[in-house]
Amino acid sequence: MSIFTGQLPLVPPSGGSGSQQDAGPSVVALGGGHGLSATLGALRLLTPSLTAVVTVADDGGSSGRLRRDFGVLPPGDLRMALAALCDDTDWGRTWRDVMQHRFRGRPGGSGALDEHAMGNLLIITLWELLGNPVDGLKWAGALLGARGQVLPMSTVPLTIEGEARSIGEDGLVRTRMIRGQAECAVAGELENVRLLPQDAPACAEALSAVELADWVVLGPGSWYTSVLPHLLLPELRSALANTPARRVLAMNLMTETKETQGMSASDHLRVLREYAPEVGFDVVIADPGSVGDRDEFVAEAGRLGAEVHLARLRSRGSAAVHDTLRLATAYHEVFNGK
Template sequence: MKHTIRDLKRVSRSRTPYRAKQWFKWLSPGLSLKRWLVVSATGMVLALLGIAIWTRLTPVYYLLQFVEVALTTIATRIPNYISGPLVVISGILLLLWGQTRTMGSIHDALKPEDNGELIDALMERRRLHRGPHLVALGGGTGLSTLLRGLKTYSANITAVVTVADDGGSSGRLRREIGVLPPGDIRNCLAALGDEETLLAELFQYRFQAGTGLSGHSFGNLFLAAMADITGDLEQAVVASSQVLAVRGEVLPATLTDVTLWAELADGRRIQGESSITKARGKIMRVGCLPENPPPLPRVIEAIAQAEVIVIGPGSLYTSVIPNLLVPDIAEAIAHSSAQRIYVCNIMTEPGETDGYTVSDHILAIDRACGDRRLFDAVVVQKTKPSARALIRYAQKQSHPVDLDLDVVERLEREVILANIMSEDPQSAMVRHDSLKLARTLAQQFSGKR
């Protein structure tokens, strides 16, 4: 029994400073709480005063008379050095009890499944909404990887996603029901979700069996259905963003049904995004049909408001450049005063960027935009993968993207060398690390805001 009482006292002592610290957080500047509490209290006083005036002060008179009698009685029978502290303590206890229950009710309503503190959640929300306005362009897994890290630094994110995909589940839906390919958009929505909960897992779930269902993801079917209900993919994405509590917004680069094409060094002209890589030729030029598709107006607005624009990572010719084939998007980026950063791939891609250096990636983007300098800095992986990973990738004709620093400097691009790679110890697969990449980018834009 003694041990139990001692443990309870120790827990109480350790809990009290923490609770006091949490209460003081409510006084932190920028939460916009103190001013509204004062406004509310002032309003209550004015309302009561108005009622008193309206009723010719009769209730106020009787109330003051009652208080005077009560206080006189207490002061006569109980010494003031006892009654005073008792009343003060009673008032403080009632105030604390009321405030604690009020905050508990608000916490249960806003975060019913989270044991964290409401004030911490509000401060985190304030920090994210004060973050920089970011625009990220790309497609495939590269863009969703980037977004998963960036959402920890800002809630003001706009992801611009290519709609040229014609393979897998997206390609089937595109051919069968005429919807714009939803796959890359689905990945970005899941990546930007406030919390990657069971609902996000459901959005990413892929059917393994069933006639017609096998290979489709639930999110793709959901977006296709919402596009049919709402009338277009843009409205479908807005509705899905609300379901997943997305931080920021995800936008298709265009609502036009575009088809990607590529001219190869051997004279072949390959049509269709999924066919370009399979052709295994040196790509000389890429374009889309129809030419000059109009952008989504909200994309141009987001670029104009952006403080930072990030291009990549992702497949150079089939994920990154397709967004820039919308002329107005490239034009808006070229005239933007934001920091413009390209995230270069770690490894070359067979059939797409065989033998490419960092400068080759830069020049390919410049050529796609009419030989204009579209970005100012390039993020490059600092160290090479392990020997085991190099052997594994070499068997597939893939190699690290070499940094030809002298050529990149002649192109007047700033090089940001950083360790942004993660390597799976089991499979030796090399990928960009979401948090490392986001941290590297955050160091750039936080130092120049």
């Protein structure tokens, strides 16, 4: 019988990272939330050499509560990335469901665990035991049999801040300051978006992964709160601009969301060029039904240095959800120059 001493060894047991025989291209996927989960679900079918770099600016729900109460990185998007990489076995599927399980008390009750995700609690437990967010995520990945690794984009919690425009009854345009990911996500079209603290460090392991990758994939996801933040963090933006890897931008299926009101697909590309003109892309992947003015979209992609790869990506069950196999096929075609 072994007895837990209160400390974990520095190196976790190896997870489901594949062998040399089934090695594919080294791919780094950047984003957060459901968009990153969609990308990881597709990419894990193509390569075991997969790294997720995840936004850490969430301040709502369970993540926001844990961030405020414990002073930790918000774990929710990191948890979702780990769940998306779970091995497709009974073990992996069971642990995926455990990680995503939310506690809900009796009707009318207000327990301390209400709406917390089990995976969030597991992650911050590992962080407290190990004292290192990257090591904690490695242990969580090993437990789940994750096909790849998950890293935070920064080692400190970040805050998104921006200005939202609105037109008053008098017809005048006014701006108001918005702070926090939860508020920015529903604010409408944003301007002057920035991350706080402005000198926040990028995760060193994430920078190394970007430098050594064969391919870097950005998007899909909430444009201002999951995609753009990777280009706002100075060290990460520099790494993306200078990596020898080829860069792919995956577009959203829906352009009109609560944070991108009135924006076309071409407008989404202009936003990235406005905030990070030094970061180019080689390929932009999009569903034809999401593009609108195709000539304008192709021209705007060209200003990013990218060719456009159009492919049917929508799930048959929902126009707003990527089909995993269709998305994986699109990435496979891009990676192989088809």
